Amino acid sequence: MLAVGFEEDVEVILETLPPKRQSMLFSATMPAWVNKLARKYLDAPLTIDLVGDQDEKLAEGIKLYAIPTTASSKRTILNDLVTVYAKGGKTIVFTQTKRDADEVSMALSNSIASEALHGDISQHQRERTLNGFRMGKFTVLVATDVAARGLDIPNVDLVIHYELPNDPETFVHRSGRTGRAGKEGSAILMFTSSQRRTVRSLERDVGCQFEFISPPAIEDVLESSAQQVVSTLGGVHPESIEFFIPTAQKLIEDKGVASLAAALAQLSGFSQPPSSRSLISHEQGWTTIQMTRDSAYSRGYMSARSVTGFLSDVYPSAADEVGKIYLIADEKVQGAVFDLPEDIAKELLNKQIPPGNTISKITKLPALQDDRPPSDNYGKFTSRDRGFRGGSGGYKGSRGRGGSRDSDFEDGFQRSRSYRTDGGRPRNSRTRGDDWLISDRRSSRSPSFRNRDSGFGGACFNCGRSGHRASDCPDKRDY
Known part of the structure; x- marks a missing residue:
């Protein structure tokens, strides 16, 4: 309360109290400014430290997760995280700005009841929002760090750091909204690829360890949605149920258990079959495929260029439409x-x-090679999202991907010009995974690329050399 602008109000209260009293101040962390306030308001204070020299500064009941994401996919993933990890309970989503709090809350409201809380909201409306959250009138509170400290909100099951906090102390206060009074809770940190080192620094400074997870699979979202619908059925009044029994009996006689399944699907918001979702970019309508190769059947190492050659030989349409390619680390x-x-x-x-x-x-990404420059600044976001969206400065498939920006393409094009295109090794390659930039992916847009009788721009997946397919490989083995 003292830290977020209520110091004058606290002083007014203290002036009305009797001079002989016992005063106690509580804080989740003990930075220097807290000790300074204690000396100002207390007389020869006794400090009781329940953390002491422990490295772990969070309550034992909080389970920590971290999930890699991109700016364009955050809101889609957020919806699924709330569905799967909160399981119908209360969730607080923390944003950095007031505008993001409003926009994220509005986006969630299409499927999950939510409200925003930040400094521009009047005190009266804040109280109404908090009371509604406590009473369960809505299950998701999207807030700035104004809700990180000093608010009594019991039974919060999930905290989501939609954006990285500015410092470790704020992370501790945010996460401490769950797992209170000996109860268990979960905290999920969303981060972009360029912020991975920041996450590691956060682990070191807070003394915690994250479990790195992938976005929930569609099957998990469907299952959690159905379970939440079933749990809400218990709140239907018995007298209301009586009106629908004749119709329910007729449906069961005509269609059996399928009629109940259809009702669950409709109430869960999945009246249409869900589309697959990329594990790399999290965009709907895309499927993530893993390719592995036995070294005994080929020479050299695998590259994204050789993957394109393999696809061209096995299924040319896949080579034309392939998205981002990442090598397994x-x-x-x-x-x-x-x-x-x-x-x-x-x-x-x-x-x-x-x-x-x-x-x-695949349903979970393996560890992938990454040659991006590290970033180690708390809460600092780069001007360009360097998440999975842009790959390692490479090109997208010929169909293109939603949410891209012109600057992403220009960045990849300019970087690719520093590489040789005569089939040799790249001049400025930092890792072996960079050699896929040798291939000019722009040619996939031309009709000649789609014609198998034309010159082949990929690499043979048999020998790794460019200029021919595996079917024409001079080193072709007898399969």
Whole structure:
């Protein structure tokens, strides 16, 4: 209360109290300014530190998660995180700005009851919002750090850091909204790829450890949605149920259990089949595919360029539509992951694959190679989102991807000009994963690229050299 602008009000209260009294001040953290305030308002104070020298500064009942995301996919993922991890309970979503609090709250309101809380809201409206949240009239409170301290909000099941806090202390206060009074809770930190080192610094400074997770799978979202609908059915008044029994009996006689399943789907908001979602960019309508190759069946190492060559030989339509390609960061595995449109991915998975290669749909991303410059500033966001959206300065598939910006393309184009295009090693390559920039992905937009009789711009997945397909490889093996 003293830290967020109520110091004068506290002083007025203290002046009306009897001179002989016992005063106690409580704080989740003990920075220097707290000790200064204690000396100002207390007489020879006794400090009781319940944390002491422990590295962990959070309550034991709080489970911490961290999820990589992009600016364009945050709101989609946010909805699913609330559905799966809050399980119908109370959630506080913390943003950096008042504008974001309003916009995120409005976006969530389309599917989940939510309200915003920030400094521009009048005191009267704040009290109404907090009371409504406490009483369960809505389940998601989207707030700035005004709600991080000093508010009595019991039974919060989930805290989501929609944006990184400015410092470790704020992270502790935010996360402390859940797991109170010995209860358990969860806190999820959303971060972009360029903020990964900041997350590691946060672990060190707070003395905590995150469990890194992927966005909830569609199956998990469907299951959680159905469970929440079932739990709300218990609140229907028995007299209301009586009116619908004849219709329910007739539906069961005509369609059996399918009629109940249809009702659950409608109430869960999934009257239409959900589309797949990319694990890389989190965009709907895309499927993430993993390709691995046995080193005994090929020479050299795998690159994104050789992946394109493989797709061109097995299923040219997939090569035309492939999205971002990332190499797996495991020296024991020659593999890569990439996005394909949902219908193209289904066709590819049904194709016959040459021996020594595997193609599969995955539900969780493996560790991926990353050559981006590190960032280690709390709450500092770069002017350009360097998340998964732009790859490593590379190109997107020929179909293009939603949410991209012209600056992303220009950045990738300018970087690619520093590489050779004659099939040799890249001049300025920092990692082996960079050699895919040798391939001019712009050619995928031209009709000649789609013609298999034209010159082949990819690389052979058999020998790794450019200029020919595996079917024409001079080193082709007898499969």
